[in-house]
Amino acid sequence: MKRSGICALALVTTVIAVPLAQKPAPLPAANPKLDALKQEAVAEVESRRAFSQQMVDQIFSYGELGFQEFETHRYLVDILKQNGFAVQEGIAGVPTAFMATWGSGKPVIALGSDIDGIPQASQKPGVAFHDPLIEGAPGHGEGHNSGQAVNITAAIAVKKIMEREKLPGTIRIWPGTAEELVGTKAYFIRAGLFKDVDVALFTHVGDSMSVTWGDRAGTGLVSVQYSFQGETAHAAGAPWRGRSALDAVQLMDIGWNFRREHLRLSQRSHSVVTDGGDQPNVVPRTASIWYYFRELDYPHIKEMWETGDTIAKAAAMMAGVELLPTKVLGTAWPQHFNKVVAETAHANIQKVGMPEWSDQDQQLAKALQKELKNARIEGLPLKISDTLAGPVQNNTGGGSDDIGDISWNVPTVTLRYPSNIPGLPGHNWSSAIAMATPIAHKGVTAGAKVQAMTILDLVMRPELVDQAWKYFRDMQTKDKKYEPLLRPQDQPAIWLNKGIMDKYRPEMKKYYYDPSRYKTYLDQLGIKYPTIKTPNAQRPTPN
Numbered sequence: 118m119k120r121s122g123i124c125a126l127a128l129v130t131t132v133i134a135v136p137l138a139q140k141p142a143p144l145p146a147a148n149p150k151l152d153a154l155k156q157e158a159v160a161e162v163e164s165r166r167a168f169s170q171q172m173v174d175q176i177f178s179y180g181e182l183g184f185q186e187f188e189t190h191r192y193l194v195d196i197l198k199q200n201g202f203a204v205q206e207g208i209a210g211v212p213t214a215f216m217a218t219w220g221s222g223k224p225v226i227a228l229g230s231d232i233d234g235i236p237q238a239s240q241k242p243g244v245a246f247h248d249p250l251i252e253g254a255p256g257h258g259e260g261h262n263s264g265q266a267v268n269i270t271a272a273i274a275v276k277k278i279m280e281r282e283k284l285p286g287t288i289r290i291w292p293g294t295a296e297e298l299v300g301t302k303a304y305f306i307r308a309g310l311f312k313d314v315d316v317a318l319f320t321h322v323g324d325s326m327s328v329t330w331g332d333r334a335g336t337g338l339v340s341v342q343y344s345f346q347g348e349t350a351h352a353a354g355a356p357w358r359g360r361s362a363l364d365a366v367q368l369m370d371i372g373w374n375f376r377r378e379h380l381r382l383s384q385r386s387h388s389v390v391t392d393g394g395d396q397p398n399v400v401p402r403t404a405s406i407w408y409y410f411r412e413l414d415y416p417h418i419k420e421m422w423e424t425g426d427t428i429a430k431a432a433a434m435m436a437g438v439e440l441l442p443t444k445v446l447g448t449a450w451p452q453h454f455n456k457v458v459a460e461t462a463h464a465n466i467q468k469v470g471m472p473e474w475s476d477q478d479q480q481l482a483k484a485l486q487k488e489l490k491n492a493r494i495e496g497l498p499l500k501i502s503d504t505l506a507g508p509v510q511n512n513t514g515g516g517s518d519d520i521g522d523i524s525w526n527v528p529t530v531t532l533r534y535p536s537n538i539p540g541l542p543g544h545n546w547s548s549a550i551a552m553a554t555p556i557a558h559k560g561v562t563a564g565a566k567v568q569a570m571t572i573l574d575l576v577m578r579p580e581l582v583d584q585a586w587k588y589f590r591d592m593q594t595k596d597k598k599y600e601p602l603l604r605p606q607d608q609p610a611i612w613l614n615k616g617i618m619d620k621y622r623p624e625m626k627k628y629y630y631d632p633s634r635y636k637t638y639l640d641q642l643g644i645k646y647p648t649i650k651t652p653n654a655q656r657p658t659p660n
């Protein structure tokens with residue numbers, strides 16, 4: 118997802134705004150009580166700015182990669198328990214996933230947001246150039262440190278009102294664990310965790326505030342690791358005795374890259390070699406290559422996957438090695454968002470509007486856009502679009518998000534809130550710069566206000582939930598049904614990233630945020646906000 122930290126956004130995809138309905142929908146009857154409670158929820162969120170900021174900064178400082186979000190998990194579970202939620206930990210076989218529940222009865226509203234970071238994205242916040250806290254370490258180079266603060270702040274604000282007003286309804290809070298690996302949401306569906314959910318309100322960091330409905334830009338994917346096994350031998354003394362698994366990896370890579378010419382334009386595929394042998398004088402007995410195969414829909418994803426399997430088998434034959442059983446490390450369906458829920462959230466977005474950016478916020482944004490040599494030095498946006506974007510036209514592919522799996526099982530919308538800077542490459546240190554600064558904090562508060570208002574809409578206007586399901590049944594899933602990409606034998610890839618976190622965590626711990634001593638993480642790090650290159654510093658040293 119990414120335009121500035123938007124995992125799934127294809128930069129070149131045209132999103133065409135379509136009319137909300139062929140006939141204008143009748144305006145809901147005036148509901149002064151709902152309006153008053155929404156105003157109260159907004160004030161409750163506003164009064165919790167420090168609470169939200171601490172969550173954003175704390176999770177930023179953990180910088181944990183997918184499936185290894187142990188500090189983040191413990192921290193969030195503690196906050197939720199302190200605030201009256203019952204928490205089931207380790208759901209769907211994922212130790213760093215949980216389902217928190219408060220309330221009773223209908224509607225059941227599930228609030229989700231991702232929590233994992235990006236490899237090699239360590240970065241000092243508020244500094245408008247590459248300046249890692251720890252060279253080589255992971256960090257929040259996507260902005261997934263912020264979404265839980267949106268949801269938890271909103272939930273606590275609404276819970277207070279629901280308790281007093283004795284409003285029926287259940288709020289669930291859950292993490293998008295290992296989203297960068299699209300590693301868990303399909304397992305949550307398989308485990309039945311969304312079976313009784315009425316609406317899923319997802320949040321994701323962005324650089325503006327918006328929701329969409331219909332088929333979204335981007336792709337779904339299957340993430341597959343191919344492992345080969347040969348035999349070692351002395352690579353100089355008796356190479357004819359050996360069979361190189363690495364040869365099969367290289368032949369598969371070559372085979373795939375030739376085949377790429379003949380794939381649809383919308384596909385995206387990329388790989389890393391996760392095992393390339395041990396040392397040159399030992400013929401590699403084992404080797405592995407890991408692919409993401411991305412396409413626009415389920416049948417085309419399956420087709421790419423079959424092509425990958427064929428090339429792997431052929432590569433094994435050429436190298437005279439064995440292809441081991443393949444491992445699915447993640448899957449994601451393409452995303453489709455619910456029209457009724459999107460319209461509801463969109464109306465609330467219009468009421469909340471964009472945060473007020475300070476001169477310092479704008480200075481940081483512009484300095485970073487300049488540092489990245491962007492064509493546009495646009496700073497932070499001041500206005501939100503008043504148009505609700507509908508189904509994507511001419512989808513040319515792009516990123517993926519396993520919220521797609523949820524969206525094909527329950528009416529779902531992703532709220533993008535303005536906590537990052539526009540014009541960034543994504544999955545990069547630059548996307549971490551804003552994520553523990555006032556830009557992120559203000560965006561989270563704005564997002565939490567929208568989220569809180571939308572929850573109240575769904576709780577107090579049950580007809581919205583009925584209409585959302587009508588759209589889901591009669592429009593979205595009329596001709597297209599969810600089929601899992603997961604095979605029955607697949608299990609969550611919870612071992613991923615353990616080695617990287619074992620390597621860096623001891624050093625990263627020294628930088629964990631301590632809110633008992635410092636008001637903000639910037640304060641703790643002693644960073645002047647914003648820190649930008651001075652004209653002098655940019656001048657080359659004379660020699």
Ligand SMILES: [Zn+2]
Pocket residue numbers: 118122123124125231259261296321
């Ligand atoms: Zn993301």
